[in-house]
Amino acid sequence: xxxxxxxxxxxxxxxxxxxxxxxxxxxxxxxxxxxxxxxxxxxxxxxxxxxxxxxxxxxxxxxxxxxxxxxxxxxxxxxxxxxxxxxxxxxxxxxxxxxxxxxxxxxxxxxxxxxxxxxxxxxxxxxxxxxxxxxxxxxxxxxxxxxxxxxxxxxxxxxxxxxxxxxxxxxxxxxxxxxxxxxxxxxxxxxxxxxxxxxxxxxxxxxx
Ligand code: SF4
Numbered sequence: 552x553x554x555x556x557x558x559x560x561x562x563x564x565x566x567x568x569x570x571x572x573x574x575x576x577x578x579x580x581x582x583x584x585x586x587x588x589x590x591x592x593x594x595x596x597x598x599x600x601x602x603x604x605x606x607x608x609x610x611x612x613x614x615x616x617x618x619x620x621x622x623x624x625x626x627x628x629x630x631x632x633x634x635x636x637x638x639x640x641x642x643x644x645x646x647x648x649x650x651x652x653x654x655x656x657x658x659x660x661x662x663x664x665x666x667x668x669x670x671x672x673x674x675x676x677x678x679x680x681x682x683x684x685x686x687x688x689x690x691x692x693x694x695x696x697x698x699x700x701x702x703x704x705x706x707x708x709x710x711x712x713x714x715x716x717x718x719x720x721x722x723x724x725x726x727x728x729x730x731x732x733x734x735x736x737x738x739x740x741x742x743x744x745x746x747x748x749x750x751x752x753x754x755x756x757x758x759x
Contacts, residue, residue, distance in 0.1 A: 556697070556708045559723040564595050572597045572637050573690035575722060578680040580604060582619035583746045584695040586738035587731040588724075589627065592693075593636040599689070600624060603645035603679040605652040606672050607751040613647050619745050626742055633738065645679055652752065664755040665703065672752070673710050681714040691722040698726035698735055701750065 567573065575596040579585045585600065592598060602620050607613040621642065626632050628639045655675045659668035677694060684692040694711065697704040704725040711721035739746050749755070 554705070554708070554723075555725075556704055556723040557725040557728040560591075560725070563722065567595045569595060569637060574688065575599070576601050576643075576680055576684040576687075576689045576692040578603060578676060578692065578694040578696070579620055580676075580694070580696050580699075580751075581616045581747065582623040582744045583735045583739040584698045584726075585620065585623055586633075586742070586744070587698050587735040588695045588726050589632070589636070590634055590734060590738075591724075591726060591729070591731075593627075593634045595637070596691070597638045598636055599641040599643060601643050601645070601680050601683060603676055603683070604751065605645075605648050605675060605679075606656075607647070608649065608753045610647060610649075612747065612751075615745060616747065617644060623742065623744060632742070643683065645683070651675065656752065656754065660754045662754075664701070664750060668752075668754060669703075670706060670710075673707055677707070677710050677714055681711075681719065685716065685719050689719060691720045693722035693724055695726065697724045698731045700727055700732050 573596055575598050577598055577600055579600045579602050600620060602617055607616060624640050624642045627636060652675060655671040656668045659671060662668040680692050694707060696702045697707050708723050715721040
């Protein structure tokens with residue numbers, strides 16, 4: 552059955568007590584994707600950004616994307632972003648370990664982008680977010696990855712749902728709805744954020 556994850560997201564948001572917002576760990580793939588997601592999340596959640604992306608190659612690119620996430624965090628917390636969050640953003644960085652991604656992608660290097668290697672890649676990163684969130688008392692976890700038209704939102708949500716526990720809920724989303732991807736392009740230009748032209752790993756370097 553087709554689930555409308557955007558509607559599921561809105562239903563959850565409608566029930567939130569903004570005086571006591573849920574602690575959300577938001578897995579962030581890059582700053583441009585985070586911009587549009589923050590527009591949808593800022594008024595309802597206490598957000599920590601989690602940069603955990605062992606898939607990004609080479610290291611210089613991983614660092615460049617991280618630098619932009621840090622820049623966006625400072626912009627938001629400095630009151631200079633489009634919308635203000637309920638609480639200042641936190642940013643947590645998981646140190647890069649490319650071997651973990653290579654192990655997950657082993658044997659799937661020749662898969663097309665969007666295929667089995669990408670599913671493993673999603674599982675790795677969402678699994679990292681889930682583990683950190685569980686260890687640090689978050690209420691929910693989510694990912695910015697659903698903003699991209701190149702990413703399968705249904706698969707991302709199915710993986711997220713499979714990882715949730717009674718104490719830690721997956722926040723379903725389909726951030727590409729409501730013009731999310733175009734908004735990420737607009738906001739990246741407005742705030743001078745670098746937008747990469749490939750997904751991340753060395754095996755899927757198709758231009759976006
Ligand atoms: S193409 Fe992107 S999603 Fe797929 S495995 Fe590579 S980095 Fe991960």
